[in-house]
Amino acid sequence: QKEVEQNSGPLSVPEGAIASLNCTYSDRGSQSFFWYRQYSGKSPELIMFIYSNGDKEDGRFTAQLNKASQYVSLLIRDSQPSDSATYLCAVNYSGYALNFGKGTSLLVTP
């Protein structure tokens, strides 16, 4: 069974702080890694994807990938209350299908 593990949280950070979300995966053959944000009752929306080791930045978001450690993370700088949501880590397997973690609930307090 290929696993994607996330701490369920909730992770609480004050407004303006950096939120750090972590994810580990079991399949060393995985090539693509995604971070999605999901608000309650809504479908996931893509924040970022990363394929190569290292950091990838997009605005306030930075994804970090370490394939040797089978670890991927998401940093959110200058966190805003509107960032409060569940963040899902997803890893590809069997071609293009995605295996999702259970998600980390983030709460940004004003």
Added chain:
Amino acid sequence: GAVVSQHPSRVICKSGTSVKIECRSLDFQATTMFWYRQFPKQSLMLMATSNEGSKATYEQGVEKDKFLINHASLTLSTLTVTSAHPEDSSFYICSALPLERGHTYEQYFGPGTRLTVT
């Protein structure tokens, strides 16, 4: 661009009836569409992979005779829940993989369908 729609957004049906959910890619063609199910406070679980013109591939534990998938065109896939039971109540979400996508594996998600079986 890259919009995926689902219809209906919400449906309530009686136990034993069948329900059809449509997933459409509105501004792109998709060779592959995926169907996920999400129970409350759980993550998305892949049910099946749907390829245009061929039979769907179901994940282990998903009954293919109960969850019928038809990918009739490059823009439409349907999921029919046959003989629905209360335990089938869930949030069903489809996603589509564009035919022309370059080197990206990005899938585009529909808004989801909330199914309640009474």
